[in-house]
């Protein structure tokens with residue numbers, strides 16, 4: 034059983050290019066099983082340097098760092114989780130679970146009672162296994178189908 038104990042911290046400006054590569058590679062390798070190439074390309078275009086730079090201003094963007102390597106990222110704005118990706122070759126080692134637990138804790142300490150996410154088809158089971166329930170389904174031809182999911186954060 035492989036485990037990676039990294040640290041979770043806010044993303045830095047100088048890391049935005051690396052985050053863009055991490056997200057684009059994960060879309061291509063992990064999400065392409067569940068979405069057609071048109072959707073993957075649209076999402077990939079969306080996660081450009083400029084978009085992520087703006088995102089670091091509008092949301093709290095976190096990274097998981099193992100050694101020198103950024104192997105995961107997740108963002109939080111208010112009660113909603115965004116842009117959650119773990120590098121394909123670092124998945125299934127607990128990195129995603131730690132990032133999720135961390136944003137849940139942050140949201141809870143800011144007074145959020147119910148946390149929300151538009152879950153990819155790829156991650157739906159992952160969220161269900163961590164207490165999230167499906168509250169809706171949104172179909173988008175350009176950006177793909179997602180499940181609206183939420184979880185009550187117990188005090």
Ligand SMILES: CC(C)(COP(=O)(O)OP(=O)(O)OC[C@H]1O[C@@H](n2cnc3c(N)ncnc32)[C@H](O)[C@@H]1OP(=O)(O)O)[C@@H](O)C(=O)NCCC(=O)NCCS
Pocket residue numbers: 034035036059060063064116117118119120123124125126127128129130131150151152153155156158159162
């Ligand atoms: C969803 C995602 C972020 C999860 O990241 P991850 O690092 O693989 O998550 P974890 O390793 O914590 O958990 C994944 C599975 O591996 C298992 N696992 C965790 N540590 C493990 C270990 N050391 N050895 C073996 N398996 C392990 C977990 O139990 C989990 O399975 P479960 O859901 O059946 O319990 C990742 O798969 C991903 O980036 N997917 C593509 C992008 C995406 O769709 N993101 C979500 C957008 S909403």
